[in-house]
Amino acid sequence: EAYLSAIEAANKKLNAYVTVTADKAREMAKASDARIMQGEARPLEGVPLGIKDLFATEGVHTQACSHILDGFKPRYESTVTANLWADGAVMLGKLNMDEFAMGSSNETSYYGPVVNPWREEGGNKDLVPGGSSGGSAAAVAAWLCAGATATDTGGSIRQPAAFTATVGIKPTYGRCSRWGIVAFASSLDQAGPIARDVRDAAILLKSMASVDPKDTTSVDRPVPDYETAVGQSVKGLKIGIPKEYRVDGMPAEIEALWQKGIEWMREAGAEIVDISLPHTKYALPAYYIVAPAEASSNLARYDGVRYGLRVPGRDITEMYEKTRAAGFGREVKRRVMIGTYVLSAGYYDAYYLRAQKVRTLIKRDFEQVFEAGVDAILTPATPSAAFGIADQEMNEDPVKMYLNDIFTVTVNMAGLPGIAVPAGLDSRGLPLGLQLIGRPFDEEMLFRTAYVIE
Ligand code: GLN
Numbered sequence: 001e002a003y004l005s006a007i008e009a010a011n012k013k014l015n016a017y018v019t020v021t022a023d024k025a026r027e028m029a030k031a032s033d034a035r036i037m038q039g040e041a042r043p044l045e046g047v048p049l050g051i052k053d054l055f056a057t058e059g060v061h062t063q064a065c066s067h068i069l070d071g072f073k074p075r076y077e078s079t080v081t082a083n084l085w086a087d088g089a090v091m092l093g094k095l096n097m098d099e100f101a102m103g104s105s106n107e108t109s110y111y112g113p114v115v116n117p118w119r120e121e122g123g124n125k126d127l128v129p130g131g132s133s134g135g136s137a138a139a140v141a142a143w144l145c146a147g148a149t150a151t152d153t154g155g156s157i158r159q160p161a162a163f164t165a166t167v168g169i170k171p172t173y174g175r176c177s178r179w180g181i182v183a184f185a186s187s188l189d190q191a192g193p194i195a196r197d198v199r200d201a202a203i204l205l206k207s208m209a210s211v212d213p214k215d216t217t218s219v220d221r222p223v224p225d226y227e228t229a230v231g232q233s234v235k236g237l238k239i240g241i242p243k244e245y246r247v248d249g250m251p252a253e254i255e256a257l258w259q260k261g262i263e264w265m266r267e268a269g270a271e272i273v274d275i276s277l278p279h280t281k282y283a284l285p286a287y288y289i290v291a292p293a294e295a296s297s298n299l300a301r302y303d304g305v306r307y308g309l310r311v312p313g314r315d316i317t318e319m320y321e322k323t324r325a326a327g328f329g330r331e332v333k334r335r336v337m338i339g340t341y342v343l344s345a346g347y348y349d350a351y352y353l354r355a356q357k358v359r360t361l362i363k364r365d366f367e368q369v370f371e372a373g374v375d376a377i378l379t380p381a382t383p384s385a386a387f388g389i390a391d392q393e394m395n396e397d398p399v400k401m402y403l404n405d406i407f408t409v410t411v412n413m414a415g416l417p418g419i420a421v422p423a424g425l426d427s428r429g430l431p432l433g434l435q436l437i438g439r440p441f442d443e444e445m446l447f448r449t450a451y452v453i454e
Helices: 002-014 022-037 079-086 134-141 158-164 198-208 252-267 280-301 316-327 330-343 349-371 392-396 398-405 409-414 443-453
Strands: 017-020 048-052 090-095 147-152 167-170 190-195 238-242 271-275 376-380 418-425 431-438
Touching: 002 017, 002 022, 002 090, 017 134, 022 090, 048 134, 079 147, 079 198, 090 134, 134 147, 134 158, 134 190, 147 167, 147 198, 158 167, 158 418, 158 431, 167 198, 167 443, 190 198, 198 418, 198 443, 238 252, 252 271, 252 376, 252 418, 252 431, 252 443, 280 330, 280 349, 280 398, 280 409, 330 349, 349 409, 376 443, 392 398, 418 443, 431 443
Parallel strands: 048 090, 048 147, 238 271, 238 376
Antiparallel strands: 017 090, 147 190, 167 190, 167 418, 376 431, 418 431
């Protein structure tokens, strides 16, 4: 009830929830109470969560915040949310996001932007919460849920976490099932939690992760009790500092924060080593080939026949065209066009195939560093703090917006786990985050090292 009234009070301003499932929340909470009374409490008993609109929730609107999925109510539940409910969690509603998870500011949502609960000290300008999981981050930061599900294809968990002083982890590709999550770029998409602190993120991930026969890319490995990693000593661990992340024009404040992070790790007993990830600079351009290519193919299914919106035409082709023209927003159309182009005959080898090769090189960079004994890599999470809603520079030039992902996309390209953890405030009083990157399936190392920074 406390969370539902908080949503009632704040959501008009923040626009974090697109659907509130109050009746369902009360019903689930009641069932939870009953289990507690019977002494049968489950690990997340009664914990109220917000769910990113990308996760299919049975009988509850699921639109990926796109007009084209208007009115779509799935008859099935995503594996990740089903895992959470099986552990006793309670659903408060569906959270705003960039349309089909394409964006870094939550401004591409059909339901309008989310407002970051954080503001500049003494300022009254509304800021973005980051994206695409902007609703998840804002809701957690404003206490409109105890934790939230999110997804990350190129940074969509970690960048909004950094912009809102929350903790977000993108686990290893294959750690969580993608079944029932609206597909953006299938070889990069992963689900993970956004939470108020490292311990909460560890507890949530344990419930979300599982092998799933319905997703053949999910991996059959036991899910560790991540919470036990929180608070474990980092003495003697090797923390790598990649020189290629010192990008041109990096603000002095970000550089200083990174330095502080290095000091904290050192004081906690870790050994700091300089490392090189030479193909880093190709990650962003390669990502913006691979992700749109996969998106153009995944989004082919929205044709006005099977889901949501249908705009009638004289024949079926015109119906497709009109539906897609009306149903997709600008950014989604841009991605579909880029993706179709790079996959087309004559360009496939020059763009898509080449980007895939670059991806292998990026992955190899990381493998070499980890083989040399590095336990985790420390970098900034984002190149800046939160920016203003409708920021002219960001919105006029899509490439400026894409640069938000510069520190995060490499992790998706290599399939590795990455966590963003709040590390301080900038001179305007806005949160900044640091990122830790780990070996495949070594999320425990991330919880352990991130806790030192938190
Ligand atoms: N901002 C990136 C993009 O627009 C990443 C989005 C994501 O991780 N879902 O593609």
